[in-house]
Structures are given as structure tokens and as C-alpha cells.
Amino acid sequence: MFADLEIVRMAQGLARHAAARQEAVARNVANVNTPGYKQVGLPDFASLHARTVSSGSEASGMRATRAAHLGAGHDYAPPAPRVVADARQAPNGNSVSLEGEIMKAAELRRDHDMALAIYRTATSVLRAGIGRR
Amino acid sequence: MSDLLHTMALSASGMKAQSTRLRHVSENIANVDTPGFRRKLVSFEAAPAGIGRPALVETGRVRFDRSELPLIHDPGNPLADESGNYRGSNVDLVVEIADARQAQRSYEANLKMFDQARQMTSNLLDLLRN
Numbered sequence: 001m002f003a004d005l006e007i008v009r010m011a012q013g014l015a016r017h018a019a020a021r022q023e024a025v026a027r028n029v030a031n032v033n034t035p036g037y038k039q040v041g042l043p044d045f046a047s048l049h050a051r052t053v054s055s056g057s058e059a060s061g062m063r064a065t066r067a068a069h070l071g072a073g074h075d076y077a078p079p080a081p082r083v084v085a086d087a088r089q090a091p092n093g094n095s096v097s098l099e100g101e102i103m104k105a106a107e108l109r110r111d112h113d114m115a116l117a118i119y120r121t122a123t124s125v126l127r128a129g130i131g132r133r
Numbered sequence: 134m135s136d137l138l139h140t141m142a143l144s145a146s147g148m149k150a151q152s153t154r155l156r157h158v159s160e161n162i163a164n165v166d167t168p169g170f171r172r173k174l175v176s177f178e179a180a181p182a183g184i185g186r187p188a189l190v191e192t193g194r195v196r197f198d199r200s201e202l203p204l205i206h207d208p209g210n211p212l213a214d215e216s217g218n219y220r221g222s223n224v225d226l227v228v229e230i231a232d233a234r235q236a237q238r239s240y241e242a243n244l245k246m247f248d249q250a251r252q253m254t255s256n257l258l259d260l261l262r263n
Contacts, residue, residue, distance in 0.1 A: 015257070016136070018253070019134070019136035019137050019140075019253065022136065022137065022140050022246075022249065022250055022253065023136045023139050023140045023143065023187065025246065026139075026140040026141075026144050026147075026243075026246045026247075026250065027143050027187065027188070029144070029147060029239075029242050029243055029246050030143045030144060030146060030147030030150075030189075030190045030243055030246075031147070031177070031179065031190050032147075032239050033151075033154075033177055033235070033236075033239055034176075034177040034178060034179060034190060035176060035177070037179065098238075098239075098242055101242075102242070102245070105245075105246060105249055109249055109252075109253070112253050112256070113256065116256055116257065116259075116260060119260065120260060
């Protein structure tokens, strides 16, 4: 029942997306001194959301229509991290910028907190609806 | 949730790699006056990723700095040859300290990422609590 509510689904999607971004950021930070390492990144949630709800048909990308399908059960599946193409490289071929990564980390932390707050509020509204506080 | 656990494993591997590097730096600094000592270098590389396992970072093979050992003139040294010279070590203290500082900064950044993933996980688990 909870998963059918759009707001709850979106909050779950945002939290999952923030976690996937956190993994990409942690990979970049762990490889900040690895020669030849290319920075990876994920598109932001707004573009993922736009793709999920685009034109109402949700036609772009493959859709899971049965429970046995891979990735069924939740929309807003975060895409796999990709190499950022236009990043500036250090002389050793590494393209990670530590400042940029820290900024992304702060941003996704905020997203994650927001998603959890929305989820909590939605469940408390539901609880109020069934007569409990 | 599994993404966050992967994050912690990644950050921990980064910290381990940086501390290995710092160990080699301190080895170099300790041997700065050892005659004939060659500076040790360690590089990082990505470990191959497995199924359900992120690509961790690890330190590669230890290599020696192949640059020329400096000739030091000191006729009183027991290692000196007929002309009064002996070979010192090719460790440059300034380079080593800069390296140590960079390792420390990277370690701190990894620690910060680890802490953030940990806080996100505990916030997630707090949802179950009420």
C-alpha cells in the first residue's frame, strides 16, 4: 500500500539516488591519488525524475511490468555511474577534483535528509488517517 | 542501503591505501641519512571489481626511485673511498613532507566520506525506530 503512494515512491527514489551518488563520490575520493583514474558521476535526480514521468507513458527506457523482472518493484532506479567526459585532468591522468566531490557530498546529504523527512511526514499523515498519532 | 555499505568499504580501502603510503613516506624519512638508500615509491591502482563488490583502491608494487645517489665528500666516514667520497641516499625531505601532507589530506577526505555514509545509514535506520 505504501509503495503505491507517489510521494512515498518519490522519496524512496530520491533516497536511493542519493545513496548511489554517495557511492560514486566515495569512489572518486578514494581514487583521488590514483594515476589515470577517471572521475565518475550520476545525473541529478531532476533529470531522472523527468525521464521517469516523461509524457505520461514512461516510454523511454525499459519498463519492468512483472514482479519477476529485473528492477521491478521500484521506479526511479538510479543509473550506473558513468565516467565524466569533460573533466580536467591532472598531469598523471587523474580527473578528480576534491573540492567538487566535497560539494557533491554536501548536496546529496541534503537530498537524502530531505527524502527521509518527506517519508517520515508521509507516514505520520497516514498514521493520523488511521486514528493514531 | 547496499550502496551505502559499498561506500563505507570504498572509503575504508582509500584510507588503508593512504596509510600504507604514509608508512612508506616515514620509512624514507627515517632513512634520509642512510648511505646508499634508495627512496621507495608506492602507487595506487584500482582493484578489479567483482559481482556485488565495488572496485576498491589498493596500493601497487613498491618501486625504487632510480635517480642518481648524491656523492658526499667526507673523508672521515668509514664508507668513504680513496677520494673521500661516499654515496648518500636520494631522499629529499621536502618532497617527502609534501607527500605526507597530501596523504593526510586524502585520508581526511576519505574519513569524511565514511562518516557521511555512516550517518546516512543511521538516519535510514532511525526511520524504523518510531
